[in-house]
Amino acid sequence: MRKCLRCGSDMKEDCALKIEGSGNAIILSTDTGDSSIFHGKIGKPKVAICPFCGEVSFYTDELKKL
Ligand SMILES: [Zn+2]
Known part of the structure; x- marks a missing residue:
């Protein structure tokens, strides 16, 4: 947990x-360069939300791609 x-x-x-609105997806990538969008693509981030204080954390379970 x-x-x-x-x-x-x-x-x-x-x-x-x-x-x-936009319909654009947010993806995670290990590649910080703008030219190769699909290189190093990891996947969509997941979100965890704290029901007590409202903290929002992004994470991925695609760790084998890192
Ligand atoms: Zn909290």
């Missing part, structure tokens, strides 16, 4: 990040 960095409570995991 993921613990909140701020208050140490159990966080609600496996939440999705949704972008209203």
